[in-house]
Amino acid sequence: MCLSLCIHLLFVGCYGATVQTAGQVLESESYGPVMTLYLGWQRTVVLVGYDAVKEALVDQADDFTGRGPLPFLLKATNGYGLGISNGERWRQLRRFTLTTLRDFGMGRKGMVEWIQEESKHLKAHIDTFKETPFDPTFLLSCTTSNVICCLVFGQRFSHEDKHFLRLLNIMSEIVKFNSSPLGQVSGGGVK
Numbered sequence: 778m779c780l781s782l783c784i785h786l787l788f789v790g791c792y793g794a795t796v797q798t799a800g801q802v803l804e805s806e807s808y809g810p811v812m813t814l815y816l817g818w819q820r821t822v823v824l825v826g827y828d829a830v831k832e833a834l835v836d837q838a839d840d841f842t843g844r845g846p847l848p849f850l851l852k853a854t855n856g857y858g859l860g861i862s863n864g865e866r867w868r869q870l871r872r873f874t875l876t877t878l879r880d881f882g883m884g885r886k887g888m889v890e891w892i893q894e895e896s897k898h899l900k901a902h903i904d905t906f907k908e909t910p911f912d913p914t915f916l917l918s919c920t921t922s923n924v925i926c927c928l929v930f931g932q933r934f935s936h937e938d939k940h941f942l943r944l945l946n947i948m949s950e951i952v953k954f955n956s957s958p959l960g961q962v963s964g965g966g967v968k
Contacts (some may be wrong), residue, residue: 810824810825810826810828810829811823811824811825811829812825817962819845842863842864842867843863843864847861847955847960847961848960848961848962849954849955849960850955858870859871859874878928881928881929882928883928888928891924891927891928891933892924894933895920895923895924895927895933896920898920898923898933898936899916899917899920902916902936903916915945915949916936918945918948918949919936919941919942919945922934922941922945
């Protein structure tokens, strides 16, 4: 049901939309440009057309800034943290995070040099595949994580460092689980 909704939302345009849920078809011509759907107990708002999306995200941006609850993150963070918070708490955490990252060097000239150095390592690693197909997902994750590590720790990690790769693998598995239907509903068994 959620996949059907997401697929339809990708094709929402000025010509109206059709959303199918549990055998029921909802058309924007019948229900208007704003529809409310309940996916289980979770209320979901569907916006159809440029004018409805613009009004919601530009004209009434403060009313649409919240994030939906992710049970796993709620249990793991007790509702704290930049990725799960909403409203005024989110604004304060964002301000604190940006200030702290700037103190670490984000946005300074040194950051550009770190990114350029890491892109050279990325290119060298890609060249080892010798024009054979490969999945770049994990390699790009290593590169992005290394830029963040340079920012926070002042050093990069080798793409062969076992501890670094294990940490990235754990984070990748957590993201995959959170994206799965079980992770969206269950909270992942975190107590």
